[in-house]
Amino acid sequence: MTTPAIAADTRPWRDADAPPFISIRNITKKFGDATAVDDVSLDIYRGELFCLLGGSGCGKSTLLRMLAGFETPTKGQILIDGQDMATVSADKRPTNMMFQSYALFPHMSVERNVAYGLLREGMSKAEARARALEMLQMVNLEAFARRKPHQLSGGQRQRVALARALVKKPKLLLLDEPLGALDKKLREKTQFELIRIQESLGVTFIVVTHDQDEAMTLATRIGVMSDGVIQQVGEPREIYETPTSRFVADFIGSVNMFEGTVGPAAPDLMRVETADLGAVAVPPVSGLTQGQTVYLALRPERITLTRSAPEGRNDVVRGLVLDMGYVGHLSTYRVRLENGRMITVTQSNRLRDEDPISWDEHIYASWNPAAVRVLTQ
Known part of the structure; x- marks a missing residue:
């Protein structure tokens, strides 16, 4: 395998002077009175495996189709490798698109399916066959060249x-829910195959998906979309650990969310008064004023359950385990606090003792202040 296209210590999006490979500028797409994509601006860098993540109808596939040239923006600009795509037709763009349905020709062999686009462009049969076999070797299917789909x-x-999709050596490959038709186990295996192929070829990939786990596994960066708008762009860890809104915190993984008001600040901690948890200590956040409404996001895995009250901890609440789900590597608990509020807690089964917490037990839930993310929107 060649060196990965994006090395861990050379992330170009962290360099303010790095030129983007794709520049999307104030793109809007309307279908009649409905706005599918609303004033989106986004930079994507050469060699990235970028994921557009969002639910059905959020605009992610429409944005992908505008990059491919299958839809025309209502307004805005798309540049690929410095070239304005406004007057470039889909067949002349340095892109190729892989659809969720795969759209293979059932009457053609695997080899002919792969070579079809090259032959349409006038490449000789011998050269097209050689290129197709090269790509089939890349995806470990050379032994299946003569089979039908x-x-x-x-x-x-x-x-x-x-x-x-790759045989024509596009600069940019667009993938619309590429793994959606696969079962869970095969999808997980294929995710790493996709990463290996992308890193080997160095082609820029943009993947549209609704699957949070898939985006977190595949992506160099993720753009979370909702209602035609990019809500947040960041590396997977950044999106999960430091969401910038309640929507992103709730959409990526599971989260317990609490409303509160900003209380007095200390040198190293800030207090937030909540109805469900009482006064909660959180890391200081600049720009907040006392009495301001904020929201506290607390991931289930950052909460610890114990039968006795932990010593030296201020952020502790008491509750009753109502439900417990065992899913192999972890267990999920639904805990009702004394005020009636329900919270979700997950614990690794690797860390469980011989007498694990179970249903109908009164427990204490605690966490560190650093586990709490303070959100203003």
């Missing part, structure tokens, strides 16, 4: 579609 598994068809 119906003779392949879902994962194999997905890799044929990927080979066909």
Whole structure:
């Protein structure tokens, strides 16, 4: 394998002077009175595996189709490698698109499916065949070159579609829910295959997905979309650990959210008064005023459950375990606090003792101040 296109210590988006490979500037797309994409601006860098993440109807696929040239923006500008795409038709753009359905030709062999686009462009049969076999080797399907699509598994068809999309050596590959048709186990395996192929070729990938786990696994960065707007852009860890809004915190993983008001500040901590948890200590946040409404986001895995009250901890609440779900590597607890509020807690089963906490137990839930994320919107 060649060196990854984006090395861990050379993330270009952290360099204010790095030129973007794709510049999306104030793009809006309307269908009649409905706005699918609303004034989106976004920079994506060469060699990235960028994920557009959001629920159905959020505008992510429409944005992808505008990059491909299948939809025309109502207003705004798209530049790819410095070239304005406004007058460039879909077939002339340095892009290729892989659809969720794969759209393979059922009457053609795997090899002919992959070579089809090259032959349409006038490449000789010998050269097109050689290029197709090279791509099939890349996706570990050279032994299946003469088979028809119906003779392949879902994962194999997905890799044929990927080979066909890459065979023309696009600068940018657009993938619309590429793993959506696969079962959970195969999808997880294929995610790492996709990363390996992308790193080997150095092609920039933009992946549209509604699956948070998929985006977190694949992406160099994620753009979270809702209602046609990019809500936050960041590296997976940044999106999960430091969301900038309640929407992002709730959309990515599971979270317990509490409303409160800003209380007095100390040198190293700030107090937030809440109805559900009482006074909560949190790291200081600049720009807040006393009495201001804020929201506290607390991930379930950052909460600790104990049978006795932990010593030296201020942020402790008492509750009753109502439900417990065992999912192998972890257990999920639904705990009703004394004021009736429900919270969710997850604990690793690797850390559980011989007498784990179970249903109908009175417990104490505690956390460190650093575990709490303070949000203003």
